[in-house]
Amino acid sequence: xxxxIIADDEAIECRGMEMRIxxxxxxIDLLPSAHNGIEFLKSVEKYHPDIAIVDxxxxxxxxxxxxxxxxxxxxxxxxxxxxxxxxxxxxxxxIALGASGxxxxxxxxxxxxxxxxxxxxxxxxxxxxSKIFQETNQMMERMKKAVGDDIMSSIILGQPxxxxxxxxxxxxxxxxxxxxxxxVLPVLSKEMGEPSQCLSEIEKIISAELxxxxxxxxxxxxxxxxxxxxxxxxxxxDNYQPWAKNIASVLAGEILKKMKVTVRFGFSQWKEEFGKMxxxxxxxxxxxxxxxxxxxxxxxLKSKTYAAVxxxxxxxxxxxxxxxxxxxxxxxxxxxxxxxxxxxxxxxxIDVSRVAILxxxxxxxxxxxxxxxxxxxxxxxxxxMQELQKCNTQQELCDETARALQIFRERLQTKKIQNAxxxxxxxxxxxxxxxxxxxxxxxxxxxxxxxxxxxLIKQQLKQNFIDLLTEIRLRHALQLIRQGGDTVKDIGKSVxxxxxxxxxxxxKKATGMTVGEMRDYFRQILPMEx
Numbered sequence: 001x002x003x004x005i006i007a008d009d010e011a012i013e014c015r016g017m018e019m020r021i022x023x024x025x026x027x028i029d030l031l032p033s034a035h036n037g038i039e040f041l042k043s044v045e046k047y048h049p050d051i052a053i054v055d056x057x058x059x060x061x062x063x064x065x066x067x068x069x070x071x072x073x074x075x076x077x078x079x080x081x082x083x084x085x086x087x088x089x090x091x092x093x094x095i096a097l098g099a100s101g102x103x104x105x106x107x108x109x110x111x112x113x114x115x116x117x118x119x120x121x122x123x124x125x126x127x128x129x130s131k132i133f134q135e136t137n138q139m140m141e142r143m144k145k146a147v148g149d150d151i152m153s154s155i156i157l158g159q160p161x162x163x164x165x166x167x168x169x170x171x172x173x174x175x176x177x178x179x180x181x182x183x184v185l186p187v188l189s190k191e192m193g194e195p196s197q198c199l200s201e202i203e204k205i206i207s208a209e210l211x212x213x214x215x216x217x218x219x220x221x222x223x224x225x226x227x228x229x230x231x232x233x234x235x236x237x238d239n240y241q242p243w244a245k246n247i248a249s250v251l252a253g254e255i256l257k258k259m260k261v262t263v264r265f266g267f268s269q270w271k272e273e274f275g276k277m278x279x280x281x282x283x284x285x286x287x288x289x290x291x292x293x294x295x296x297x298x299x300x301l302k303s304k305t306y307a308a309v310x311x312x313x314x315x316x317x318x319x320x321x322x323x324x325x326x327x328x329x330x331x332x333x334x335x336x337x338x339x340x341x342x343x344x345x346x347x348x349x350i351d352v353s354r355v356a357i358l359x360x361x362x363x364x365x366x367x368x369x370x371x372x373x374x375x376x377x378x379x380x381x382x383x384x385m386q387e388l389q390k391c392n393t394q395q396e397l398c399d400e401t402a403r404a405l406q407i408f409r410e411r412l413q414t415k416k417i418q419n420a421x422x423x424x425x426x427x428x429x430x431x432x433x434x435x436x437x438x439x440x441x442x443x444x445x446x447x448x449x450x451x452x453x454x455x456l457i458k459q460q461l462k463q464n465f466i467d468l469l470t471e472i473r474l475r476h477a478l479q480l481i482r483q484g485g486d487t488v489k490d491i492g493k494s495v496x497x498x499x500x501x502x503x504x505x506x507x508k509k510a511t512g513m514t515v516g517e518m519r520d521y522f523r524q525i526l527p528m529e530x
Contacts (some may be wrong), residue, residue, distance in 0.1 A: 007040035037061025152219035181280035237270035
């Protein structure tokens with residue numbers, strides 16, 4: 001059904017249109033007619049009709065003036081202008097104000113019927129679209145809730161569901177950067193009634209407050225409300241604690257004001273990787289029960305900062321030996337053994353030693369590059385990072401490092417003249433790795449087909465174009481990580497990855513570590529290099 005109001009200062013006009021509607025439109029409910037603009041506005045505010053047929057020139061407040069007021073008040077109503085003036089300017093202004101059509105007096109019967117049918121059709125389509133939109137929104141909300149419940153349950157059970165998390169990431173306004181877990185414990189007295197009811201009310205208050213502040217998931221479990229807080233790009237591992245304290249203060253204040261209940265909070269450490277959120281669940285519980293304050297943070301034993309073992313002397317000797325034409329593998333290995341012995345004397349763990357060796361290899365590469373002006377890599381930093389991850393003892397580290405350096409040296413000593421196209425392609429990547437590069441673009445720049453360039457790269461460098469591009473980008477990423485300070489998003493963007501989630505996965509797959517873990521290790525062994 002539809003509701004319609006007629007606004008015209010001539011009663012006979014109103015009656016004539018009412019009779020036409022009653023005879024031809026059984027699906028329209030007629031509301032009491034209005035005879036001036038003020039009456040019309042009052043009726044619209046009272047009845048909220050679907051359609052209004054309005055005389056453009058009523059006394060007191062004209063139809064055009066009434067339309068302007070309705071537009072300002074954002075009423076959803078279809079207006080048909082009824083006028084005795086075939087004045088284009090009047091009609092044009094009415095259409096600009098949102099009128100759906102116009103009728104000229106004296107009203108021609110068929111035109112009246114056709115105009116009204118067209119407007120009813122517009123209303124039907126809008127209602128159908130609105131219904132579909134509402135149903136879609138409701139379905140999406142149900143799906144999001146189901147996905148959120150699954151994520152929270154999987155974290156609590158210690159098996160974070162990556163598939164559900166991937167679905168959640170599609171709904172986030174920003175790429176996922178990391179998050180924290182929070183436990184909220186209400187201090188309930190016996191006089192407050194059913195605990196589950198109180199928890200539900202507190203959950204509603206928390207949800208209402210967090211809605212405008214961040215992305216979140218929420219779940220009650222064993223008398224505690226748990227929050228998975230996804231904080232966006234402005235909150236990082238370096239500033240999440242002040243942010244969390246502010247949030248806790250806001251939530252605690254609202255809960256106290258509305259329910260007279262005090263609450264305590266426990267927050268986990270920052271987690272960049274969703275797969276580690278089960279650790280965050282454990283941490284927020286420990287923080288909740290360990291601290292006596294209203295807000296507690298989990299702080300595990302501070303990461304040990306190791307005495308920096310100088311590499312300058314070792315680097316000088318290794319670099320000189322690598323440039324000698326005579327066999328220097330024995331001296332290179334002896335330098336590596338001495339370096340590792342110093343690491344052992346400073347109590348470096350095997351994990352930290354791997355990163356110290358990686359730092360040495362990267363330093364050798366940079367020294368050799370400055371000497372030889374290398375464009376094509378004589379060794380793969382990605383491959384070496386993967387090989388270092390397999391080393392579980394100092395001796396294995398020593399053997400792998402000596403082997404890698406010896407292969408590096410042999411390739412330098414026997415370096416053939418590089419194919420000019422390959423050389424030019426590598427140099428182009430080195431200069432433009434921050435951009436969205438393609439094999440076709442590079443081939444076009446150097447004047448050959450992409451098929452031929454792809455074959456040359458495989459023949460000369462023993463890797464495909466994507467691997468070469470990834471190699472160069474990750475080497476530059478490691479340089480930024482060694483310098484410290486930048487976020488995952490900033491580092492990824494700086495080396496050509498606009499999607500920080502993708503960069504995170506590529507880096508983890510190549511190195512066996514997250515960017516955060518790699519950065520923490522470098523901070524431990526290079527405390528003065530900021």
